[in-house]
Amino acid sequence: MSTVGNSTNIFWQECPVGRAERQKLLNQKGCVLWITGLSGSGKSTLACTVGRELHSKGKLSYILDGDNLRHGLNRDLGFKAEDRTENIRRVGEVAKLFADAGLICIASLISPYRKDRDACRAMLPDANFIEVFMNMPLQLCEERDAKGLYKLARAGKIKGFTGIDDPYEPPLNCEIEIQQKDGVCPSPSDMAGEVVTYLGEKGFLQYS
Amino acid sequence: MSTVGNSTNIFWQECPVGRAERQKLLNQKGCVLWITGLSGSGKSTLACTVGRELHSKGKLSYILDGDNLRHGLNRDLGFKAEDRTENIRRVGEVAKLFADAGLICIASLISPYRKDRDACRAMLPDANFIEVFMNMPLQLCEERDAKGLYKLARAGKIKGFTGIDDPYEPPLNCEIEIQQKDGVCPSPSDMAGEVVTYLGEKGFLQYS
Numbered sequence: 313m314s315t316v317g318n319s320t321n322i323f324w325q326e327c328p329v330g331r332a333e334r335q336k337l338l339n340q341k342g343c344v345l346w347i348t349g350l351s352g353s354g355k356s357t358l359a360c361t362v363g364r365e366l367h368s369k370g371k372l373s374y375i376l377d378g379d380n381l382r383h384g385l386n387r388d389l390g391f392k393a394e395d396r397t398e399n400i401r402r403v404g405e406v407a408k409l410f411a412d413a414g415l416i417c418i419a420s421l422i423s424p425y426r427k428d429r430d431a432c433r434a435m436l437p438d439a440n441f442i443e444v445f446m447n448m449p450l451q452l453c454e455e456r457d458a459k460g461l462y463k464l465a466r467a468g469k470i471k472g473f474t475g476i477d478d479p480y481e482p483p484l485n486c487e488i489e490i491q492q493k494d495g496v497c498p499s500p501s502d503m504a505g506e507v508v509t510y511l512g513e514k515g516f517l518q519y520s
Numbered sequence: 521m522s523t524v525g526n527s528t529n530i531f532w533q534e535c536p537v538g539r540a541e542r543q544k545l546l547n548q549k550g551c552v553l554w555i556t557g558l559s560g561s562g563k564s565t566l567a568c569t570v571g572r573e574l575h576s577k578g579k580l581s582y583i584l585d586g587d588n589l590r591h592g593l594n595r596d597l598g599f600k601a602e603d604r605t606e607n608i609r610r611v612g613e614v615a616k617l618f619a620d621a622g623l624i625c626i627a628s629l630i631s632p633y634r635k636d637r638d639a640c641r642a643m644l645p646d647a648n649f650i651e652v653f654m655n656m657p658l659q660l661c662e663e664r665d666a667k668g669l670y671k672l673a674r675a676g677k678i679k680g681f682t683g684i685d686d687p688y689e690p691p692l693n694c695e696i697e698i699q700q701k702d703g704v705c706p707s708p709s710d711m712a713g714e715v716v717t718y719l720g721e722k723g724f725l726q727y728s
Contacts, residue, residue, distance in 0.1 A: 327568040327583070329575045337580060360535040367537045372545060372580075374621040375535070384643075385613040388606075398596075405593040406614055413582040415621065435592075 334414035340371050341516045342411035344404075344436060345507065348423045348483065349446025350475045351461055352453035354503070358446065358490065359420040361504035366416060369508075371517055374410055376403055378421030391472060397428050404432030411440055416516065424474045426481040439514070443486040444507060448497070450475045542622035548579050549724045550619035552612075552644060553715065556631045556691065557654025558683045559669055560661035562711070566654065566698065567628040569712035574624060577716075579725055582618055584611055586629030599680060605636050612640030619648055624724065632682045634689040647722070651694040652715060656705070658683045 335341050345362065347355045359375045366373045378399070382389065386402055389395040400423050410417035423429050433441040453475065454462040465473035472478040483489075488510055490503050498506075511517055543549050553570065555563045567583045574581045586607070590597065594610055597603040608631050618625035631637050641649040661683065662670040673681035680686040691697075696718055698711050706714075719725055 327571065329568075329571045329581075333575060334580060334582075337575065337578065360537075363535065363537045367541060367545065370545065372542060372622070373537075374542075374617070376617075384616065385610060402593060402610075406617065408592070409582070409584075409614065410618075410621070413618070413621075413623065414580070 331412050331414065336519045338372055338414045339519045340414065340416065341440075341519065342414045343416055343440040343442060343511075343516050344407040344411050344432075345416065345418045345442050345444055345511075346407070346423070346429065346432060347418065347420045347444045347446060348429060348486075349448060350450060350453045350480055351422060351473075352456045352458070353446035353448040354490075354497070354500075355420040355422075355446055357500050358444070358503050358507070359418045361500040362418060362507050365504045365508045366511075366517075369517065371416060372414070373416040373418055376407055376410070376417060376419045376421075378403065378419075378423070381406075397425070400425075400428040401431060404435050407432065408435045411436060416511065422474050422480075424478065424480045426483065429483065442488065442510070442514075443483050444488045444490065445483045445486040447482065447489050447491040449492070452492075452497070539620050539622065544727045546580055546622045547727045548622065548624065549648075549727065550622045551624055551648040551650060551719075551724050552615040552619050552640075553624065553626045553650050553652055553719075554615070554631070554637065554640060555626065555628045555652045555654060556637060556694075557656060558658060558661045558688055559630060559681075560664045560666070561654035561656040562698075562705070562708075563628045563630075563654055565708050566652070566711050566715070567626045569708040570626060570715050573712045573716045574719075574725075577725065579624060580622070581624040581626055584615055584618070584625060584627045584629075586611065586627075586631070589614075605633070608633075608636040608640060612643050615640065616643045619644060624719065630682050630688075632686065632688045634691065637691065650696065650718070650722075651691050652696045652698065653691045653694040655690065655697050655699040657700070660700075660705075 347358055349355055363373050363375055381403060386399050389399050403419055403421060407417045407419045457463060461470060464470045465476040474480050488507060555566055557563050571581045571583055589611060594607050597607050611627055611629060615625045615627045637651065665671060669678060672678045673684040682688050696715060
């Protein structure tokens with residue numbers, strides 16, 4: 313019903329297939345996993361590993377990757393403050409649509425500002441927005457630096473780089489926090505296991 | 521893989537779950553049904569009825585409704601020419617994501633300009649973009665006028681209304697055309713049947 317609620321077309325058609333019916337078909341509940349953290353903190357790794365774990369359980373997920381979307385939906389946006397905010401807003405709106413479609417939508421973006429993440433959270437019923445904070449030390453992320461972005465940022469060749477000359481605001485009340493234990497990073501499989509266990513416990517992996 | 525192809529994160533992770541795996545899970549193939557036509561031509565009716573028919577066959581679809589998206593993703597856009605184009609572009613990009621997720625994405629928008637629709641078509645492999653033209657006479661749409669929009673447009677109270685003082689450019693090579701037969705509109709069920717039959721014949725309703 314929500315998909316035609318504001319239609320200006322002439323026939324008011326009660327749309328008999330809604331979120332509940334899609335969730336029942338998929339035997340899962342739609343939600344948004346929002347993975348936030350510094351560049352190099354392992355967001356994409358976690359996103360892919362969670363996607364694989366879910367698929368092995370017969371569950372349908374879809375990854376919205378911040379960088380990839382900048383080649384499509386968000387290709388008109390740059391990196392100034394208002395563009396970053398609009399970038400996150402659109403990803404939030406699209407993630408909401410995927411959750412409404414019944415999917416477990418995995419959004420993977422640095423999303424450094426708390427207000428932008430909270431605006432996305434506010435688009436959904438609170439329980440359906442699961443914020444996953446990749447709480448890895450800047451030093452570790454910078455050491456990894458596979459793409460050399462930190463090096464460029466330190467050299468002043470990239471301006472406004474999160475963690476270097478632009479702030480990362482950690483979540484205050486995230487649902488899941490991934491961090492080192494005794495100075496050791498959890499394996500991708502362990503990180504993903506924590507997330508998938510959470511989804512199971514909260515009832516997202518079945519319909520009823 | 522495509523979901524991490526442009527990631528700037530440090531770990532290059534081959535994402536083992538891609539479009540093919542999702543399509544296999546769903547036993548269908550992702551595509552975009554793009555329903556275009558005048559206000560009052562029955563786009564929403566067709567979208568809902570196709571969604572219901574597909575659901576009854578155990579297939580997962582999702583409707584992107586042009587008006588509804590203007591309350592969310594496209595709420596920053598108005599109705600001037602460049603905003604209309606951007607509105608359609610974003611819906612096209614999102615539809616492409618849904619098709620990549622494995623869903624049968626049903627986009628329902630007036631989308632009056634050929635170049636805007638063709639730009640959406642160009643985002644996908646051609647076979648995966650199925651343009652459905654609701655070819656109903658303006659007179660019929662105007663007689664229906666349940667929301668009174670045509671009346672307002674005729675009175676000059678809405679400017680740039682498609683079919684009245686803004687053109688509708690019919691598709692030149694659409695995949696499906698819905699029209700009256702002997703002056704009678706096909707029933708929603710008949711219209712939807714034609715679309716679902718097309719999807720079946722083209723192999724979208726099974727994976728292999």
